[in-house]
Amino acid sequence: xxxxxxxxxxxxxxxxxxxxxxxxxxxxxxxxxxxxxxxxxxxxxxxxxxxxxxxxxxxxxxxxxxxxxxxxxxxxxxxxxxxxxxxxxxxxxxxxxxxxxxxxxxxxxxxxxxxxxxxxxxxxxxxxxxxxxxxxxxxxxxxxxxxxxxxxxxxxxxxxxxxxxxxxxxxxxxxxxxxxxxxxxxxxxxxxxxxxxxxxxxxxxxxxxxxxxxxxxxxxxxxxxxxxx
Amino acid sequence: xxxxxxxxxxxxxxxxxxxxxxxxxxxxxxxxxxxxxxxxxxxxxxxxxxxxxxxxxxxxxxxxxxxxxxxxxxxxxxxxxxxxxxxxxxxxxxxxxxxxxxxxxxxxxxxxxxxxxxxxxxxxxxxxxxxxxxxxxxxxxxxxxxxxxxxxxxxxxxxxxxxxxxxxxxxxxxxxxxxxxxxxxxxxxxxxxxxxxxxxxxxxxxxxxxxxxxxxxxxxxxxxxxxxxxxxxxxxxxxxxxxxxxxx
Numbered sequence: 001x002x003x004x005x006x007x008x009x010x011x012x013x014x015x016x017x018x019x020x021x022x023x024x025x026x027x028x029x030x031x032x033x034x035x036x037x038x039x040x041x042x043x044x045x046x047x048x049x050x051x052x053x054x055x056x057x058x059x060x061x062x063x064x065x066x067x068x069x070x071x072x073x074x075x076x077x078x079x080x081x082x083x084x085x086x087x088x089x090x091x092x093x094x095x096x097x098x099x100x101x102x103x104x105x106x107x108x109x110x111x112x113x114x115x116x117x118x119x120x121x122x123x124x125x126x127x128x129x130x131x132x133x134x135x136x137x138x139x140x141x142x143x144x145x146x147x148x149x150x151x152x153x154x155x156x157x158x159x160x161x162x163x164x165x166x167x168x169x170x171x172x173x174x175x176x177x178x179x180x181x182x183x184x185x186x187x188x189x190x191x192x193x194x195x196x197x198x199x200x201x202x203x204x205x206x207x208x209x210x211x212x213x214x215x216x217x218x219x220x221x222x223x224x225x226x227x228x229x
Numbered sequence: 230x231x232x233x234x235x236x237x238x239x240x241x242x243x244x245x246x247x248x249x250x251x252x253x254x255x256x257x258x259x260x261x262x263x264x265x266x267x268x269x270x271x272x273x274x275x276x277x278x279x280x281x282x283x284x285x286x287x288x289x290x291x292x293x294x295x296x297x298x299x300x301x302x303x304x305x306x307x308x309x310x311x312x313x314x315x316x317x318x319x320x321x322x323x324x325x326x327x328x329x330x331x332x333x334x335x336x337x338x339x340x341x342x343x344x345x346x347x348x349x350x351x352x353x354x355x356x357x358x359x360x361x362x363x364x365x366x367x368x369x370x371x372x373x374x375x376x377x378x379x380x381x382x383x384x385x386x387x388x389x390x391x392x393x394x395x396x397x398x399x400x401x402x403x404x405x406x407x408x409x410x411x412x413x414x415x416x417x418x419x420x421x422x423x424x425x426x427x428x429x430x431x432x433x434x435x436x437x438x439x440x441x442x443x444x445x446x447x448x449x450x451x452x453x454x455x456x457x458x459x460x461x462x463x464x465x466x467x468x469x470x471x472x473x474x475x476x477x
Contacts, residue, residue: 042351065457075262089459096339099278100318101277101312101316103281103282103315104281104282104315104318107281107282107285110282110283110286111286112288114286114290114292115290115293117290117291117293118289118290118291118292118293118294119293119295121292122293122294122295122319122320123285123289123319125319125320126258126315126318126319126320129318129321130318130320
């Protein structure tokens with residue numbers, strides 16, 4: 001493949017990566033209201049357990065578990081928000097640096113065969129600095145994506161835990177008869193929320209997988225274009 | 230792109246570059262100036278990202294750009310200074326003089342504070358290879374923080390956007406050849422982009438204090454000799470901030 005084709009391909013890949021990072025950012029932001037709803041659910045669980053009076057001992061234990069689950073979800077979501085901010089910034093830097101790389105390449109082409117007073121090494125230094133920054137940003141982005149993957153992986157476990165808790169809550173609510181009506185609403189809300197969390201985390205994992213694939217492809221081409229020179 | 234030497238005496242010189250025939254239609258044509266003194270260089274309004282490679286390649290033919298120690302930005306506009314990160318990537322020690330009020334805006338281009346030398350509202354002096362250049366306030370002409378540069382040796386006054394003209398593509402002269410005809414290309418620009426008649430009067434008074442042989446704008450043609458005074462009189466009588474009355 002010629003240099004120009006690699007260049008074009010890389011430009012497209014940087015744009016793709018940036019777009020994918022923005023999509024992932026949007027998806028991850030959808031988790032924030034879920035975390036809030038989990039907290040609201042915890043409060044509902046507390047009042048439902050209180051309403052059940054002396055019949056609500058099992059509900060109180062379940063309420064504690066729901067609160068712990070809510071904390072776990074919040075912590076996980078909070079951490080992902082921090083990392084995704086860095087990811088979008090790095091992807092945007094990469095696209096910007098690649099534009100600089102293209103401009104230096106254009107300059108080098110203009111200078112080819114020309115008699116210049118300026119020594120060739122002057123702009124080669126600039127070109128080199130851009131390449132180094134590209135490489136450093138690439139590494140940082142790969143690392144941040146790996147961190148994000150690690151942060152997202154416990155969500156599957158949280159979802160399983162939530163589903164289990166929802167089943168337990170339903171069973172306890174049914175066996176408590178009239179006293180359990182209010183807690184049944186909590187259980188059904190919990191089922192709904194973990195269902196949403198499961199769906200969203202699956203979508204995010206799929207986006208992250210696409211992003212990692214795009215990064216791998218881009219790094220392969222980058223290796224050929226930037227370092228083969 | 231045309232490159233011409235405006236002045237040369239011993240180790241002191243001025244060079245201009247303009248009329249980029251290759252530029253995209255929607256990109257405004259810009260003039261770029263390189264002052265050299267004792268082997269050191271200062272670039273005035275080096276231009277946008279869009280024409281960095283053209284400007285760098287052309288000036289490379291005439292000067293060792295590694296010896297450009299500083300860049301002067303008359304104001305914050307992208308056609309003036311958005312190429313800055315590329316120049317700094319080539320020379321990380323480059324100094325950038327700019328109006329103080331624009332520092333926190335121009336840093337959005339990714340420039341670090343260690344490269345920046347803010348110039349206060351009242352102007353100051355830039356020393357290049359032992360030679361002093363005067364920085365003259367040109368605020369509100371057009372930008373609210375705007376500076377001009379006067380070189381007492383060459384008697385060249387770099388006026389930034391003042392004196393700018395939006396010339397047709399077939400107008401390739403670097404100098405004004407027929408002042409009366411030239412005003413048609415300047416009038417709208419000054420009335421639309423420049424808001425303050427008070428600022429205009431103060432700037433004109435500053436220019437008249439100096440012995441100016443050439444008035445060099447960032448767009449359009451250069452005024453030489455008697456055309457400098459002609460321009461000042463024409464500008465003096467122009468009502469700035471008045472080209473939008475039809476949309477009121």
